[in-house]
Amino acid sequence: MCADTPDYSNTVFLPETQFPMRAGLPQREPDWLARWQRLGVYDRLRQKPGRTPFTLHDGPPYANGHLHIGHALNKILKDMVVRSQQMMGKDARYIPGWDCHGLPIEWKIEEQYRAKGLNKDNVDTVAFRQECRKFAEGWIDVQRDEFKRLGVTGAWDRPYLTMDYHAEAVIAEEFMKFLMNGSLYQGSKPVMWSPVEKTALAEAEVEYHDHTSHQVWVRFKVEGVNPVDVPKSVDIEELFDASIIIWTTTPWTIPSNRGVAFNPTISYGVYKVTEANQNSSTKSGDILILADALAETTLEKGDVVKWERLDKISSAQLSELVLAHPFSGREGAEGYWDFDNYMIPVLAADFVTEDTGTGFVHTAPSHGADDYDLFVKETAKWAILRNIDHASALAEALTYNVEPDGSYRADLPLFGGQHIILPDGKEGPANVSVIKQLAYTGALFAKGKLKHSYPHSWRSKAPVIYRNTPQWFVAIDKPLNDGMTTYGETIRQRALNSINQLVTWTPATGRNRLHSMIEARPDWVLSRQRAWGVPLTCFVKKGAKPTDPDFLLRNPQVNARIIDAFEKESADVWFVQGFKDRILTGLVDPSQYEQVFDVLDVWFDSGSTHAFVLRDRADGSSDGLADLYLEGTDQHRGWFHSSMLQACGTKGRAPYRGVLTHGFTLDEKGMKMSKSLGNTVAPQQVIDEYGADILRLWVAQADYTVDLRIGKEILKGTADSYRRLRNTLRFLLGNLSGFTDAEKVAVKDMPELERWVLHRLAELDQQVREGYAQYDFQGVFQKLFTFASTDLSALYFDIRRDAFYCDGPESHTRRSARTVLDILFHRLTTWLAPILVFTMEEVWLERYPGEESSVHLVDMPETPAEWLDAGLAAKWDDIRAVRRVVTGALEVQRTAKIIGSSLEAAPAVHVTPAMKSLLGSVAFADLCITSDILVSDAIAPEGAFSLGDVPEVAVLFQMAPGTKCERCWKVLPDVGTHKHAGVCARCDGVLG
Known part of the structure; x- marks a missing residue:
C-alpha cells in the first residue's frame, strides 16, 4: 500500500463473534450442566404434545464404584439415541436406573466386617441388609454425578432403583407368577458355585482366567x-x-x-x-x-x-x-x-x-x-x-x-x-x-x-466349582397354563419366537448369539444363598417332597399380603422374626409350612425392571415394552437374556422391540484394560484434560459394534477433529454477525452455488435422519464432518469469503450466502447436538443467548424436499471437477513461489465447447478465487497443466493483469481509476 493510499481495513466486514477458538471444555461444561438443570430441559421436553413415545430402557449398572470407560461408552451411546430421537420429533424418554442388590455390594460389606474381625453370619440379617442398602445409596449419588458430567440427559431426580420398596414388591410379584404358573420347582443339580462366597453363581457372574x-x-x-x-x-x-x-x-x-x-x-x-x-x-x-x-x-x-x-x-x-x-x-x-x-x-x-x-x-x-x-x-x-x-x-x-x-x-x-x-x-x-x-x-x-x-x-476372583446342591429353578420347557400362547406355550418357545419375530437387532449378529444361547440353555437357577436381595417369597410344606403336588404353597391371598408388606416396609420385612406367622395366619396353618430364605438371582431383579419401570411408571411405556435395550455384548448372556426369560414367563413375549449391542473398550494396542498393566483410561481423566465432548466425539467416531480402542494418541486425533469442526462453526458464526430475517433471500432467487449447498443439505437431512434412526452415529458424524470440512470450509466458505468480507450489505450474493449460513446454522447445530451436547449449546447460545434458550429444546428443522436438485448437483459435479484442475495448476505456481495468492492469477482454462457453455453460466473466476479467468474451447497449448482423471480440461497459467485492490486484494485493470484511491469498481461502490 502506498503511503498516500487510505487504510481500508476497517471497511471490510470481518467475522465478529465471541465464540472462542479455544474451547476450554473442562472448565466451561459444568456451567452448561447447571444451566440445563436450572431450565429443567428433560422435563420441559416431556411437555411437548402430540409426540410418539420412544423409550430406551436403561440396563442398570451396579452401585458399587466409580465409573470406568465402558460405563461412559454405554451411557453416551444411550444419550445419543435419546437426544437424536427427541430432536427428530419423538417423546424420547430415559429413566436411568441402578442394580442395588446382589453379591458385589454384599461382598463389599463383608469385606468391611472382615477388616474389623467380625463374622457376617453373626450379624442380624435385617441390620446387614440395611448396611448394604446404605452402601448402594452412597454410590448411586456418586455415579449419578459422574453420569451427568458426561452430558447424559434423563430423569436423574427420579431414577429407578431395584431396592426401592415398590421395585422389591414388583420383583417378588413377578417371581410369584412363576410360582403360580407351575414353572417354579426345587431340584438338585450341579450349579456353578463359589466356595469363597458360599453361593451359587449365574454364568454372567463368572469370568475366565488362566x-x-x-x-x-x-x-x-x-x-x-x-x-x-x-x-x-x-x-x-x-x-x-x-x-x-x-x-x-x-x-x-x-x-x-x-x-x-x-x-x-x-x-x-x-x-x-x-x-x-x-x-x-x-x-x-x-x-x-x-x-x-x-x-x-x-x-x-x-x-x-x-x-x-x-x-x-x-x-x-x-x-x-x-x-x-x-x-x-x-x-x-x-x-x-x-x-x-x-x-x-x-x-x-x-x-x-x-x-x-x-x-x-x-x-x-x-x-x-x-x-x-x-x-x-x-x-x-x-x-x-x-x-x-x-x-x-x-x-x-x-x-x-x-x-x-x-x-x-x-x-x-x-x-x-x-x-x-x-x-x-x-x-x-x-x-x-x-x-x-x-x-x-x-x-x-x-x-x-x-x-x-x-x-x-x-x-472374589477365586476359582469356582460345580457343586450339587438343592436350588430353585424355573422350567423353561414346561407348558405354562397362563393363556399367553401367541408366541408359544413354554418360556423357550416364546423366547425363540420373540427373537425371530419381534425384535430388531443392531448389529444383526446379536440375534444369532442370543438365539443360540436360549436354544441350548438349561433351566434357570433362581436361588442364591445370600442375604442382600429380594427373597424367594414362597413357603414349602413340612415333610413334603419337592415332587409332591402340595410341596409349594400357592395361595393368591398369601401373595397379596407379601406384596403389600414389601410395598410398605421393603423386602427386609421377610427376614423379620414372626413374618411367616403374620402372613399365613388366617389363611393357612403357619406350623405346616417352612419359609424359604434364599434370595433371587440378581439377574431376576434386573430382568424384572420392565415391570416396575416400563409398566408401572407414568413416564414408562403405554404397552409396557421398550423400544430399545442397549448394552455391551456380554449382556446376551446377562440382561438381554434374563429380561427375555423373565418377560416370556410373565408377559408371554420379549419386553423389548429393539436390542443394540456395543463392544468392549481396549487400549490403543488392542489390549484389555487392566489396572495392573497401567493401561486403563478413566472417564474423569479424559474430561479433566479434554472435556466430556471429546469423550462423546470418540464414541461417535468409533464403530461401536466391535471393540473400541482408546488412549492418548487416539484422543489427540479426536481432539484435532473437534478443533477443525469448531473452526468451521466459528467461521459460520462470525459471518452471521448482525444477520436478521430482513436480509433473507428466497431460495429461488439465490445463485446456483447457494442452491447447490441447499441441495447438499437436503441430501444430508435424509442421511442424518436415517443414520440416527439406525443408531449409526459413526456414519452420521463422518458425513457431517466431511461436509463441514470439504463442502463448507474447503469450498463454499473459501469461495464466499470475498463476498462476506468485501461485498456491500445490500449485495445479493452476500445476502444469499448469509441466508444459507443461517440455514446451515440451524441444521448443523441440531444435527450435531446429540453428539456434541456442550459445544452445540455454546454455538446456539452465541446467536440465541436468552435465559430460556437451549438447542436441546428444539427439533431438527424440516428440510424442504424441493431443495433437492439432481440436475444442478450433476452440473456442479462437473464444475467442481474443472475447478480442481485449476486449483491444482495454481498450487504448482504457489509451490514454485511464482505467486503467493491465487488472486494474483488469471489462468486460461481449455475445455470442451459444452463445458465452456456450462462455465459461462457461473462466475467461474470467483469459484476458483482468481482475479480473472479465461475459458476457452480451443485446443490447449503444449505444457498446459492437467489431471489424469479429468482429461478434457487443461490449464495454462497466466498472471492477472492490473493492480492489486487495497481493499479486496483482487488484481484488476481498473484499480486506481475510481473515486476512492487504490480500489476496484466493486469496492469503490461499497465505500460510497
Missing part, C-alpha cells in the same frame, strides 16, 4: 460285562484284566464318580503293555482300553515304552462294560465305594472328544453340567444296574460330598473336612489327597499340571 490345575490319568478296572451279550471280538478274560484310562483336571471330583463316558464316533482299541520304565505305575502285560488317536500320547504319559494293539473294541461292546470305582476295596474307606448291586457304567456321550485326554471322561453328575445331563438321559440304565426304580435312580447317582465352603463333608471317608478351595480362594489339600489315594490303590496311571482357562467368580 489357572494351573492338577491333571491325572486314572485306571478304572473292568469289573464285568452284561452277561446277555458278551463281546465276541475280544477275549473275555483279557477284558476282565483290562482297565479304561480316564483323564481329568479335577481330581477332587473322583470320590463322586458315578460313570465313565465315551463317544461312539471315536475309534477305540485294546492295548497291551509289553515294556514300561522302572518308575512307571504300569507293568508289562497290563491291558488298557484307549481311544486310538490318543493311545500313543497317553501311554507315553504313563512311562510305557512298548505296547501292542490287541484288537478294536466297538461302541456296543464298550456300552456293555461295567467298572469298579478306583477306591473300591480301599482299606479305611468303610466300604463307601464298594457297591453290591452297582458298578460304574460306561455311557455314550457326544461331549467326549479326541482332542486331548484318553477318549474317556470320568463322570460325576454332582459336579458337572454335561455329567448331570448324561445321567438324566441314562436314568433307565442306571436303575437296572442298581436294581432300583427310575424315580430313585437319579437321586442316588447324586452325591452331597462338598459343603458350601468348598470342603468335603466331615464324614466322607479318607477326605472328610479337606478343602478344595480355601476361604482365601487358594487351592486346598483335596486334590493332592485324592491323587495320593489313587497312587496308593494303584489306580494312578500318570499325573501332571495343566495351565488352562478356568472359571472364576468375577467378584
Whole structure:
C-alpha cells in the first residue's frame, strides 16, 4: 500500500463473534450442566404434545464404584439415541436406573466386617441388609454425578432403583407368577458355585482366567460285562484284566464318580503293555482300553515304552462294560465305594472328544453340567444296574460330598473336612489327597499340571466349582397354563419366537448369539444363598417332597399380603422374626409350612425392571415394552437374556422391540484394560484434560459394534477433529454477525452455488435422519464432518469469503450466502447436538443467548424436499471437477513461489465447447478465487497443466493483469481509476 493510499481495513466486514477458538471444555461444561438443570430441559421436553413415545430402557449398572470407560461408552451411546430421537420429533424418554442388590455390594460389606474381625453370619440379617442398602445409596449419588458430567440427559431426580420398596414388591410379584404358573420347582443339580462366597453363581457372574490345575490319568478296572451279550471280538478274560484310562483336571471330583463316558464316533482299541520304565505305575502285560488317536500320547504319559494293539473294541461292546470305582476295596474307606448291586457304567456321550485326554471322561453328575445331563438321559440304565426304580435312580447317582465352603463333608471317608478351595480362594489339600489315594490303590496311571482357562467368580476372583446342591429353578420347557400362547406355550418357545419375530437387532449378529444361547440353555437357577436381595417369597410344606403336588404353597391371598408388606416396609420385612406367622395366619396353618430364605438371582431383579419401570411408571411405556435395550455384548448372556426369560414367563413375549449391542473398550494396542498393566483410561481423566465432548466425539467416531480402542494418541486425533469442526462453526458464526430475517433471500432467487449447498443439505437431512434412526452415529458424524470440512470450509466458505468480507450489505450474493449460513446454522447445530451436547449449546447460545434458550429444546428443522436438485448437483459435479484442475495448476505456481495468492492469477482454462457453455453460466473466476479467468474451447497449448482423471480440461497459467485492490486484494485493470484511491469498481461502490 502506498503511503498516500487510505487504510481500508476497517471497511471490510470481518467475522465478529465471541465464540472462542479455544474451547476450554473442562472448565466451561459444568456451567452448561447447571444451566440445563436450572431450565429443567428433560422435563420441559416431556411437555411437548402430540409426540410418539420412544423409550430406551436403561440396563442398570451396579452401585458399587466409580465409573470406568465402558460405563461412559454405554451411557453416551444411550444419550445419543435419546437426544437424536427427541430432536427428530419423538417423546424420547430415559429413566436411568441402578442394580442395588446382589453379591458385589454384599461382598463389599463383608469385606468391611472382615477388616474389623467380625463374622457376617453373626450379624442380624435385617441390620446387614440395611448396611448394604446404605452402601448402594452412597454410590448411586456418586455415579449419578459422574453420569451427568458426561452430558447424559434423563430423569436423574427420579431414577429407578431395584431396592426401592415398590421395585422389591414388583420383583417378588413377578417371581410369584412363576410360582403360580407351575414353572417354579426345587431340584438338585450341579450349579456353578463359589466356595469363597458360599453361593451359587449365574454364568454372567463368572469370568475366565488362566489357572494351573492338577491333571491325572486314572485306571478304572473292568469289573464285568452284561452277561446277555458278551463281546465276541475280544477275549473275555483279557477284558476282565483290562482297565479304561480316564483323564481329568479335577481330581477332587473322583470320590463322586458315578460313570465313565465315551463317544461312539471315536475309534477305540485294546492295548497291551509289553515294556514300561522302572518308575512307571504300569507293568508289562497290563491291558488298557484307549481311544486310538490318543493311545500313543497317553501311554507315553504313563512311562510305557512298548505296547501292542490287541484288537478294536466297538461302541456296543464298550456300552456293555461295567467298572469298579478306583477306591473300591480301599482299606479305611468303610466300604463307601464298594457297591453290591452297582458298578460304574460306561455311557455314550457326544461331549467326549479326541482332542486331548484318553477318549474317556470320568463322570460325576454332582459336579458337572454335561455329567448331570448324561445321567438324566441314562436314568433307565442306571436303575437296572442298581436294581432300583427310575424315580430313585437319579437321586442316588447324586452325591452331597462338598459343603458350601468348598470342603468335603466331615464324614466322607479318607477326605472328610479337606478343602478344595480355601476361604482365601487358594487351592486346598483335596486334590493332592485324592491323587495320593489313587497312587496308593494303584489306580494312578500318570499325573501332571495343566495351565488352562478356568472359571472364576468375577467378584472374589477365586476359582469356582460345580457343586450339587438343592436350588430353585424355573422350567423353561414346561407348558405354562397362563393363556399367553401367541408366541408359544413354554418360556423357550416364546423366547425363540420373540427373537425371530419381534425384535430388531443392531448389529444383526446379536440375534444369532442370543438365539443360540436360549436354544441350548438349561433351566434357570433362581436361588442364591445370600442375604442382600429380594427373597424367594414362597413357603414349602413340612415333610413334603419337592415332587409332591402340595410341596409349594400357592395361595393368591398369601401373595397379596407379601406384596403389600414389601410395598410398605421393603423386602427386609421377610427376614423379620414372626413374618411367616403374620402372613399365613388366617389363611393357612403357619406350623405346616417352612419359609424359604434364599434370595433371587440378581439377574431376576434386573430382568424384572420392565415391570416396575416400563409398566408401572407414568413416564414408562403405554404397552409396557421398550423400544430399545442397549448394552455391551456380554449382556446376551446377562440382561438381554434374563429380561427375555423373565418377560416370556410373565408377559408371554420379549419386553423389548429393539436390542443394540456395543463392544468392549481396549487400549490403543488392542489390549484389555487392566489396572495392573497401567493401561486403563478413566472417564474423569479424559474430561479433566479434554472435556466430556471429546469423550462423546470418540464414541461417535468409533464403530461401536466391535471393540473400541482408546488412549492418548487416539484422543489427540479426536481432539484435532473437534478443533477443525469448531473452526468451521466459528467461521459460520462470525459471518452471521448482525444477520436478521430482513436480509433473507428466497431460495429461488439465490445463485446456483447457494442452491447447490441447499441441495447438499437436503441430501444430508435424509442421511442424518436415517443414520440416527439406525443408531449409526459413526456414519452420521463422518458425513457431517466431511461436509463441514470439504463442502463448507474447503469450498463454499473459501469461495464466499470475498463476498462476506468485501461485498456491500445490500449485495445479493452476500445476502444469499448469509441466508444459507443461517440455514446451515440451524441444521448443523441440531444435527450435531446429540453428539456434541456442550459445544452445540455454546454455538446456539452465541446467536440465541436468552435465559430460556437451549438447542436441546428444539427439533431438527424440516428440510424442504424441493431443495433437492439432481440436475444442478450433476452440473456442479462437473464444475467442481474443472475447478480442481485449476486449483491444482495454481498450487504448482504457489509451490514454485511464482505467486503467493491465487488472486494474483488469471489462468486460461481449455475445455470442451459444452463445458465452456456450462462455465459461462457461473462466475467461474470467483469459484476458483482468481482475479480473472479465461475459458476457452480451443485446443490447449503444449505444457498446459492437467489431471489424469479429468482429461478434457487443461490449464495454462497466466498472471492477472492490473493492480492489486487495497481493499479486496483482487488484481484488476481498473484499480486506481475510481473515486476512492487504490480500489476496484466493486469496492469503490461499497465505500460510497
